[in-house]
Amino acid sequence: MSNLAVLPILIPLIAAITLVFFNGNVTVSRVLTRLFSLVSLGAALYIAWHAMENGTIILETGDWAAPYGIILVVDRLAALLIVTTNLVAAACAFYAPHAGLGKKEYYYFYPFFFFLITGVSGAFITGDIFNLFVFFEVLLMASYALIVLGGDKVQLRESIKYLLINLFSSMLFVTCIAFLYAVVGTLNMAHIAERVQEVDQQGILTTVGILFFFVFATKAALFPLYYWLPHSYIQPNPVISALFGALLTKVGIYSILRVFSLIFVHRLDITHELFIWIAILSMIFGVIGALSTNNIKLIIAYNIIPAIGFIIMGIGVFNQDALSGSVYYLVHDMIIKAALFLIVGAIAYVAGTSDLRKMGGLIHYYPALGWLLFIAAFVLAGIPPFSGFIGKLQLLQGAFGDGEIILAITALITSLLILYSIMKIFIRGFWGEKDETAGFGTKSVKGMIAPIAFLLALSVLLGVGAEFFYPIVASVAQSLLDPQIYIDSVLKE
Amino acid sequence: METLIIILTGVLVSVATYLILSKSVIRVILGTAILSHAAHLLIITMGGLKTGGVPILDNGHDTFTDALPQALILTSIVISFAVTAILLVLALRTYQELGTDNLEKLRGFYDE
Numbered sequence: 036m037s038n039l040a041v042l043p044i045l046i047p048l049i050a051a052i053t054l055v056f057f058n059g060n061v062t063v064s065r066v067l068t069r070l071f072s073l074v075s076l077g078a079a080l081y082i083a084w085h086a087m088e089n090g091t092i093i094l095e096t097g098d099w100a101a102p103y104g105i106i107l108v109v110d111r112l113a114a115l116l117i118v119t120t121n122l123v124a125a126a127c128a129f130y131a132p133h134a135g136l137g138k139k140e141y142y143y144f145y146p147f148f149f150f151l152i153t154g155v156s157g158a159f160i161t162g163d164i165f166n167l168f169v170f171f172e173v174l175l176m177a178s179y180a181l182i183v184l185g186g187d188k189v190q191l192r193e194s195i196k197y198l199l200i201n202l203f204s205s206m207l208f209v210t211c212i213a214f215l216y217a218v219v220g221t222l223n224m225a226h227i228a229e230r231v232q233e234v235d236q237q238g239i240l241t242t243v244g245i246l247f248f249f250v251f252a253t254k255a256a257l258f259p260l261y262y263w264l265p266h267s268y269i270q271p272n273p274v275i276s277a278l279f280g281a282l283l284t285k286v287g288i289y290s291i292l293r294v295f296s297l298i299f300v301h302r303l304d305i306t307h308e309l310f311i312w313i314a315i316l317s318m319i320f321g322v323i324g325a326l327s328t329n330n331i332k333l334i335i336a337y338n339i340i341p342a343i344g345f346i347i348m349g350i351g352v353f354n355q356d357a358l359s360g361s362v363y364y365l366v367h368d369m370i371i372k373a374a375l376f377l378i379v380g381a382i383a384y385v386a387g388t389s390d391l392r393k394m395g396g397l398i399h400y401y402p403a404l405g406w407l408l409f410i411a412a413f414v415l416a417g418i419p420p421f422s423g424f425i426g427k428l429q430l431l432q433g434a435f436g437d438g439e440i441i442l443a444i445t446a447l448i449t450s451l452l453i454l455y456s457i458m459k460i461f462i463r464g465f466w467g468e469k470d471e472t473a474g475f476g477t478k479s480v481k482g483m484i485a486p487i488a489f490l491l492a493l494s495v496l497l498g499v500g501a502e503f504f505y506p507i508v509a510s511v512a513q514s515l516l517d518p519q520i521y522i523d524s525v526l527k528e
Numbered sequence: 529m530e531t532l533i534i535i536l537t538g539v540l541v542s543v544a545t546y547l548i549l550s551k552s553v554i555r556v557i558l559g560t561a562i563l564s565h566a567a568h569l570l571i572i573t574m575g576g577l578k579t580g581g582v583p584i585l586d587n588g589h590d591t592f593t594d595a596l597p598q599a600l601i602l603t604s605i606v607i608s609f610a611v612t613a614i615l616l617v618l619a620l621r622t623y624q625e626l627g628t629d630n631l632e633k634l635r636g637f638y639d640e
Contacts, residue, residue, distance in 0.1 A: 165600055172607045179614055191622045192634045195553070198618060202560050202611050203548065209567040209604050216597070217574035 039082050040094035040107040043117045043156040046075040047124075051149035064145045065132050071149065072121070072128040079121040083114040087507065091524045093162075101526045102226040106162035108525060111511045112362065116159045116289060119366050122493060123281045123373045124152050126486040127274050130377055133482035134274040135384055139184050147184070150177035151278060158286045162525055164215065165222050167290065168208050171254070175201050178283060181275045182267065190270040197267040204253040211250055214243045225525035228298045228518055236301035244299035244306055248291060255287025257347060258316040261340050265324060268339070269332035269389075273380020276332070280339055281373035285365060288346050292361065295350060296515040297522075303353060310351030311442055317344030318449040325456040329391040331379045331464070334456050338375070338415070341449050342368045348442060349430050357433025359512035363504075364426030367497055371414050371423070374490035375457075378408050381483045382464060386475060391460065395467035400475050403484050405465040407491060412461060414494050416454035422497035425505065533573045540566035553619045553629045557612065564608040568601045 050071035057063045086092055086109050094107040109117070128148070136144060154174025161167050179201075183194040216222065218239055219230040231240055249260075256264040268279055299306055321340025328334060346368070349361025381404055383389040386397065398405040410421070417423035427450060434443040497504055514520045540562055547559030575597030581589025583598065623629050 165603070169603060169607070172611075176610065176614075179611075183618060186621060186625070188625050191618065191625055195615075195618055195622055195634065198611070198615055199548070199556060199560065202608075202615065203563070205611075206560070206563045206567045206608070209564075210570055212600070213567070213571040213574040213597075216571070216600075217576075222596070 036085070037092055037094045039085060040092045040109045040160060041096075042078045042082060043075070043121070043160060044107075044153055046071065046078055047149040047152040047156065050075070051146045051153060054145045054149065055143065058141065058143055058146070061140050064140070068128045068131070068145050068148070072125040075152070076118075076121040076125050079114075079117045082109060083118045086111055086114040091521075093525060093527075102221055102223045105166050106223060106225075106525055107160050108162040108521070109160050110521065110524070111507065111514065112289075112292075113160045115362070115366060115507070115511065116285075116369075117156055119369045120152065120155050120159070120282060123278070123369055123490070124148075126373060126377070126490050127278055129489075130277075130483060130486040131274045134272055134380065136272055136274070139272065142184060143180070144184060147177045147180045148278070150174075151181065151282070153177075155282045155286055159289060162224050163222055164224055164227065165212055168205070168212060171208065171286070172205060174283065174286065175205070178279060181278070182271050184271065184275070187270070193267040193270045196263055200253065200263040204250050207246070207253075208250045211243060211246045214239070214246065218243065223525070224293070224297060225522045229522050229526065231298055232301070232518075236299060240299065241302045241305055244295070244302075245309070247294055247299075248306070248309075251287045251290045251294070252313070253287075255284045255291065255343050255347075256340055257343060258313050258320055258340075261317070261321070264339065265333055265336040268336045269330070273332075273376055273383070276336075276380065277373045277376035280336065280376045281369045284339055284343055285369050288343055288365065291347065292350055292365075292515070296353075296358075297518045300518060307351045307353050310347050311439060314344045314348035314351055315442055315445045317341060317347065318445055322449050322452045322456065326452060330389050331382060331391055331460050332376075332389045334460060335372075335375045335379050338453060338456065339372060341453060342372065344449070345427065345430060345446065348446060349433060352430075352433045352437050352439055352442070353516075354433050354437060355509070355512055355516060356429050356436060358515050359505075359509045360426050360429030360431075360433055362511050362515075363429060363508045364423075366508075367414075367422040367426050367494060370490050370494045370497070371411060374407075374487055374494070375411050375415065377483070377487050377490070378404065378411055379460070381480050381487070382408070382460070384483075385478045385480060386464070391463045394464045394475075396465070396469050397475060398465040399469040401480060403488075404480055405461065407484070407487050408457075408461050408465070410491055410495070412454060412457035414491065414498070415457055416450050418454075420495070420498055422494040422501075424498060425501045529577045530573055533569060533577065537566050537570050537573065540569065551631050553622070553631060556631065557615055557619060560615070561608075561612055564604070564612075568604060571597045571601050571604070 092109040096105045151174055154170050157170035179198055219227050221227055253260045268276055318341040321337055324337035325334050345364050346361045349357040386394040414421040414423050417427040431443050544559045544563035547555050575594040580591040580593045583592045583595035
């Protein structure tokens with residue numbers, strides 16, 4: 036049964052390899068992509084159910100005992116994230132044929148799509164720090180290919196920056212692993228955690244921890260290190276932007292969550308105090324970026340940064356309420372960011388521009404799209420019936436409970452400004468007189484609406500069904516607060 | 529011995545940083561290549577430079593050098609090799625399409 040743990044990596048990998056051979060035939064590629072994404076989703080759901088019922092699934096690859104081989108660990112957090120990843124991937128797989136990819140579909144789009152999912156799933160379930168680096172590279176390599184696919188001039192220009200910053204931070208990741216290996220002499224995360232615990236995280240270990248934070252913060256786009264993100268994320272096709280916005284930065288934030296709830300938890304006054312300030316600054320600067328522009332894609336791209344700020348806020352406060360808020364918000368944000376990128380992609384497609392000043396009155400032609408955007412804005416800002424609300428409520432409860440008043444107030448004001456930045460798209464783009472001369476309404480959004488509606492339905496379900504989801508999230512937070520559970524389940528003492 | 533290699537690594541990192549901050553794309557790529565050398569050298573040093581046999585079992589040694597960092601480096605080398613290859617091709621395409629290799633000129637917004 037423990038072999039289940041490898042399925043979320045194996046299925047997308049097989050899918051990617053298979054699709055390489057069917058590259059020339061777009062019809063077959065599309066069918067296979069949908070089929071594989073559904074199989075992968077089914078497997079993820081079954082694994083999550085199994086992990087919730089019977090506890091953490093541990094796979095010792097090649098039958099080597101815990102600290103010596105590579106261990107795959109599907110605990111409740113990883114299970115939750117794998118299911119979310121596969122839901123987003125399925126929505127994107129169904130959106131892709133309608134996204135206007137054109138010739139890009141012949142240039143190995145679908146194989147790279149599945150390689151990206153392989154990397155993301157692998158990063159979520161690995162229990163080995165160097166293996167985490169390798170899966171980071173798998174997903175980054177696929178993202179390099181996807182971001183430059185098509186090769187427009189602007190795209191080439193932004194890709195080169197994206198590649199350079201990621202290459203630099205990867206090399207830093209290797210350096211961090213070298214330092215950590217020199218201090219603790221092991222690469223298995225549970226074993227590292229045990230050894231760090233034995234010396235009470237003395238001396239050099241906090242420095243290595245901060246260095247790890249720097250690496251993951253670059254991947255996750257936190258305050259001083261987010262400058263590379265907004266312009267590079269809006270260049271590729273909307274379906275690729277949706278995958279990036281939903282998955283890539285979240286892998287960085289997951290790594291922070293894992294490393295700073297399992298390994299470096301003995302100097303909370305240094306590390307987690309730093310997170311609180313970074314959270315405040317990420318929220319402020321991210322939302323300023325979102326308000327500063329009239330480009331609808333850029334507004335959504337900048338909105339990634341305050342969302343990451345919210346999640347790191349929970350990790351910084353580090354109590355039961357705040358951590359369950361973080362986990363809830365992480366899952367919610369993966370779904371809603373994918374939905375928002377797909378919506379603005381559809382809007383830019385039908386309006387022929389992503390400049391807000393050149394559109395208006397779209398609601399007369401595309402009512403479904405307009406109302407989906409309206410719901411998405413409410414979900415993102417955290418209006419009560421929807422999923423953003425419960426995550427933020429928990430985060431704020433945690434922050435107030437810990438006396439972090441400035442943080443909590445910044446979070447509240449940020450939510451208001453996020454709502455304003457998205458509503459700006461709705462008001463300027465969809466309201467207004469019917470403009471016959473602009474030539475809107477000629478393009479069909481058939482096929483685009485269903486995946487978006489699916490993602491929004493999920494996030495509404497996550498909000499309305501909080502009674503069902505909340506206990507799961509709370510138990511995830513509980514296990515994050517007690518690293519001993521993870522260590523014992525891996526090292527089997 | 530470790531001290532010497534660490535000083536060498538420091539020099540490599542300084543050179544790499546200087547090159548990455550320059551204007552020409554090709555110098556930046558050279559900088560990233562040197563940075564990866566520095567990182568790999570650091571892994572082998574951090575694993576310890578104690579003298580011992582090569583990590584092959586049948587040559588009659590009692591002690592061996594640590595085999596794990598060597599495996600890590602081998603993995604990391606092929607990864608950075610692939611990324612450098614992509615980066616070089618990307619730089620070539622950028623030069624062909626945009627007609628410049630000056631990073632200062634590769635900026636500006638396009639529709640704001």
